[in-house]
Amino acid sequence: EELIGHVQSWPAEQLERGSHRLEEEAHQISSHGITRVSAELKMARSLVRLAEIQATLQEQRILFLRQQMADMERHQRSTVVPPSHTQDSLLLLPDSTDTPH
Secondary structure: OOOOOOOOOOHHHHHHHHHHHHHHHHHHHHHHHHHHHHHHHHHHHHHHHHHHHHHHHHHHHHHHHHHHHHHHHHHHHHHOOOOOOOHHHHHHOOOOOOOOO
């Protein structure tokens, strides 16, 4: 022990232990921060994806409703009977069998 006593318990050993402890704490703190940022980034990506899906659904609803409106207008136009010519107006129309005078 007397032979190695002069190299044991140097003040530098305590500083080294303290330095290692601080290094481990800094590593844990930075790891925790990185993990938190990563989780927040994943959440933000999820929210963006959700917004994209909702926008797509909204666009599909709008397109569907526009198509429904166009179909209804077409149907309404086809069910409306055009005004028929009365007997008097038919008499005024030239007959194709008439010969010109």
